[in-house]
Amino acid sequence: MSHDLVHARVREHLGRLRLGHLAERLDALLREEIGAKQKKRVSMGITIAHFPAVKTLEDFDFKAQPSVDSKLVRELATGRFIAQAENVLLFGPPGVGKTHLAIGLGRAAVEAGHSVLFTSATALLAALAKAESEGALKDKLNYFAKPKLLIIDELGYLPFEKRSAHLFFQLVARRYEKGSLLITTNQLVGQWGGVFGDDVLAAAILDRLLHHSHTVLIQGDSYRLRQKRKAGLLGRSAPPGNHG
Numbered sequence: 375m376s377h378d379l380v381h382a383r384v385r386e387h388l389g390r391l392r393l394g395h396l397a398e399r400l401d402a403l404l405r406e407e408i409g410a411k412q413k414k415r416v417s418m419g420i421t422i423a424h425f426p427a428v429k430t431l432e433d434f435d436f437k438a439q440p441s442v443d444s445k446l447v448r449e450l451a452t453g454r455f456i457a458q459a460e461n462v463l464l465f466g467p468p469g470v471g472k473t474h475l476a477i478g479l480g481r482a483a484v485e486a487g488h489s490v491l492f493t494s495a496t497a498l499l500a501a502l503a504k505a506e507s508e509g510a511l512k513d514k515l516n517y518f519a520k521p522k523l524l525i526i527d528e529l530g531y532l533p534f535e536k537r538s539a540h541l542f543f544q545l546v547a548r549r550y551e552k553g554s555l556l557i558t559t560n561q562l563v564g565q566w567g568g569v570f571g572d573d574v575l576a577a578a579i580l581d582r583l584l585h586h587s588h589t590v591l592i593q594g595d596s597y598r599l600r601q602k603r604k605a606g607l608l609g610r611s612a613p614p615g616n617h618g
């Protein structure tokens with residue numbers, strides 16, 4: 375029986391028993407209960423996701439990064455792409471907010487009710503390689519195949535060993551059309567042959583990643599350096615408190 379139906383019946387009984395006031399209170403109580411459960415579920419999901427920092431889409435300054443398609447990011451935040459097992463690729467140079475957006479989208483996915491796991495590409499490959507050497511590759515692949523959204527941060531910062539590239543391919547193939555990947559990278563697609571040390575393997579990986587995917591291209595300067603530069607400029611032109 376659906377919750378709505380149970381709720382309607384309980385209200386009906388309460389009405390018959392002339393407990394109208396209680397029926398009114400029931401609504402508020404149930405809403406409170408649902409709110410508390412949702413909060414608990416979200417905080418548990420965030421713990422399980424292992425985000426490396428607390429970042430949200432709300433504190434991402436879209437005006438500071440006009441190259442980011444904020445409309446697309448808002449659409450991705452609904453989690454619909456996860457329901458359809460589509461992928462997201464975030465491209466951009468260091469410091470432009472890729473990890474920030476990845477965490478923000480990951481949190482939004484948890485809030486939308488999806489299981490999420492965050493890992494760096496380096497940690498992912500180290501875990502797969504270790505599992506393989508211990509004869510436990512299948513279990514590890516299952517572990518990384520399970521979450522509805524797997525976030526892989528910093529792909530391409532370090533080139534892959536031949537074996538690692540193959541392990542990565544196995545993971546991508548396993549998740550293909552079953553679960554979403556969100557990947558951040560500083561390497562444009564044309565450079566992925568170099569990242570994986572093998573053009574054929576890179577093409578096979580890209581083929582699966584890009585088939586159902588959304589890409590976010592971030593251009594511009596490092597946000598961190600820009601903040602520093604801005605602080606420096608302000609310091610030179612007008613000492614703090616001396617303007618306005």
Ligand code: ADP
Nearest residue numbers: 434435438439468469470471472473474597598
């Ligand atoms: P990347 O992963 O692209 O190297 P990060 O996401 O780590 O960059 O961003 C570097 C730092 O700058 C982080 O502390 C991040 O929160 C902050 N940052 C970057 N872009 C923005 C932005 N547009 N609004 C708010 N903070 C930002």
Ligand code: MG
Nearest residue numbers: 472473527528
């Ligand atoms: Mg980063």
